[in-house]
Amino acid sequence: MTLVDAAQHWLHSVGLYLRWGGGLVAGSWLACAAPRFFVEVLYVLRPAPSRPAPDPHSASARWQAIQRDHDRIKDEYRRLRIDPFRADELAVLADLTVPEAVALVQGLAAASDAADTANPPTYEKAVLHLAHSWRQAQARAADSELQAPSDRSSEPRVCTPEPAVQPAQRRPCPPIPKEQKCR
Structure with a gap:
């Protein structure tokens, strides 16, 4: 057996081990994920409940x-x-x-x-x-x-409490008295 044959035999063995290992990992993942997948599929495919629609006139x-x-x-x-x-x-x-x-x-x-x-x-x-x-x-x-x-603009604005004044008009406030100086 030559060195080249030994390398080929080693690469072939590594490839087989990787395939088997990957297959085992993929198989275990599928075994764990399959129930969840089937539950989701069954949930989507389940029949809709036959509840009556609420009466808007109730x-x-x-x-x-x-x-x-x-x-x-x-x-x-x-x-x-x-x-x-x-x-x-x-x-x-x-x-x-x-x-x-x-x-x-x-x-x-x-x-x-x-x-x-x-x-x-x-x-x-x-x-x-x-x-x-x-x-x-x-x-x-x-x-x-x-x-x-x-x-x-047409009526003068007067500060009167009479109800004849239009309600939308604003009566002006009386001026604020100035302060007186103390003697």
């Missing part, structure tokens, strides 16, 4: 939808009350001589009272009335914002 779904509408309107009104950049719009909705503002306040009170009761038709009716009055109040505030610049 009482609880309607009650939740009405509550969401009520909360949405209350949140929008609350954001309006704290937003300093919407002062003109708030001035219209805070003036209780404006019929839309009165209807909005009454609608908020009625919806809050109806929410305390467990009578869904009454609550739904109150929230629908509130939504209608909210839309009317927003339209009135938008109309007064559009008319306010022309009204402001």
Whole structure:
């Protein structure tokens, strides 16, 4: 046997050992991974549960939808009350001589009272009335914002507590008195 034959025989043996070792490693990996693989396949192929779809007209779904509408309107009104950049719009909705503002306040009170009761038709009716009055109040505030610049330029602004003053107009504050020097 020559040196070349011995090298070939050694390389052939190493190749066999590597193939067998790799085969054993691959086989053990497959033995460990196969159950997980089959579980995943069975999970994907399982039949869908035969649960009925929730009825969107059920009482609880309607009650939740009405509550969401009520909360949405209350949140929008609350954001309006704290937003300093919407002062003109708030001035219209805070003036209780404006019929839309009165209807909005009454609608908020009625919806809050109806929410305390467990009578869904009454609550739904109150929230629908509130939504209608909210839309009317927003339209009135938008109309007064559009008319306010022309009204402001044509009428003198006077600091009076009379209700005849347009609610969108801002009354000027009295001047701050100057400090007097002590003698």
